[in-house]
Amino acid sequence: MARKVIVAGNWKMNKTASEGVALVEALKPLVADVCECCAEVVVCPTFTTLSAVVEACKGSNVKVGAQNVHWAESGAFTGEISAAMLKEAGVEYVIIGHSERRQYFGETDATVNSRLKAAVAAGLKPIVCIGETLEEREGNKTEAVLGKQLEDGLKDLDSATVGAMVLAYEPVWAIGTGKTATPEMAQETHAFIRSKVAELFGKEAAENVRIQYGGSMKPENAEELVRQADIDGGLIGGAALKADSFAALVKNAIKGAGC
Numbered sequence: 001m002a003r004k005v006i007v008a009g010n011w012k013m014n015k016t017a018s019e020g021v022a023l024v025e026a027l028k029p030l031v032a033d034v035c036e037c038c039a040e041v042v043v044c045p046t047f048t049t050l051s052a053v054v055e056a057c058k059g060s061n062v063k064v065g066a067q068n069v070h071w072a073e074s075g076a077f078t079g080e081i082s083a084a085m086l087k088e089a090g091v092e093y094v095i096i097g098h099s100e101r102r103q104y105f106g107e108t109d110a111t112v113n114s115r116l117k118a119a120v121a122a123g124l125k126p127i128v129c130i131g132e133t134l135e136e137r138e139g140n141k142t143e144a145v146l147g148k149q150l151e152d153g154l155k156d157l158d159s160a161t162v163g164a165m166v167l168a169y170e171p172v173w174a175i176g177t178g179k180t181a182t183p184e185m186a187q188e189t190h191a192f193i194r195s196k197v198a199e200l201f202g203k204e205a206a207e208n209v210r211i212q213y214g215g216s217m218k219p220e221n222a223e224e225l226v227r228q229a230d231i232d233g234g235l236i237g238g239a240a241l242k243a244d245s246f247a248a249l250v251k252n253a254i255k256g257a258g259c
C-alpha cells in the first residue's frame with residue numbers, strides 16, 4: 001500500500017506571527033503544485049503564531065500543526081495548551097514528545113502517552129517523536145530504546161488509531177547537528193520501528209502508519225532518504241525556516257517517493 005508522504009516543518013521557538021505569515025506566504029506558491037494525493041505539507045509554528053498562520057494557509061495545500069498539547073481539558077497548567085484550544089484555532093496536526101521536550105522539559109513516555117490520548121480524543125492528528133541518543137546508539141541500545149518509547153508512548157491505543165497516525169524517528173544525535181543518519185542506517189531503524197508496530201498493533205497498523213525521518217534533513221538528502229521503503233517523509237527543523245529550502249526539500253522528498 002502506498003503511504004502518502006508527509007513533510008512537516010517544526011519551527012521550534014522561531015518566527016513571530018508576522019514572520020510566520022511572511023514565511024507561509026512565500027511558501028504557498030512554491031508548493032502549490034504539490035498534489036495532495038501524494039504528499040502533505042505541514043508547518044508547525046509557536047502557539048502565538050498559530051492563528052495567523054492558519055488564516056494565511058486557508059485555501060492552500062499547506063496544513064498547520066502545533067508543537068505540543070496538554071492532556072487536561074483545562075485548569076491550572078501554566079504555560080500549557082489544550083487540545084480544544086488548538087482545534088478551535090484551526091490546527092490539524094500536533095507534534096508530541098519531541099526530543100527537546102524530553103531533554104529540556106522532562107517529557108517522558110508516560111506524558112507523551114497522556115498528551116497523545118488527549119490529541120486523538122479531540123481529533124488532532126499526532127506526530128509522535130521517538131529517537132535514541134548517541135550514547136544509546138553506541139551502546140547498541142537503539143532498538144531497546146525505540147521499542148520502549150513505542151510500547152509506553154502508544155500504550156492503550158487501538159490499531160486503527162496507530163495506523164492513522166504519524167511517527168517521527170529522530171535520532172537525537174542528528175537533530176540540529178548537521179549529522180544525518182545515512183539512508184541505509186535510517187531505513188534499518190525505520191524497518192525496525194514498523195516491525196515493532198506490527199508486533200504491538202498488528203500488520204495493518206504497521207503498513208499504514210507513516211514514519212517520518214528527522215535530523216538534519218535538507219533538500220540535498222531528502223530524495224535519497226524518502227526513497228527508502230520505510231521512510232514516508234520528514235520532520236524538519238532548520239531547513240523549514242526558509243520557504244525556498246523547505247519547498248525544495250518537499251519536492252525532493254516527493255521525487256524520492258516516486259510520486
Ligand code: PEP
Nearest residue numbers: 175176214215216237238
Ligand atoms: C527537529 O527539530 O525535529 C529537527 C529534525 O531539526 P533539524 O532538521 O534542524 O535537525
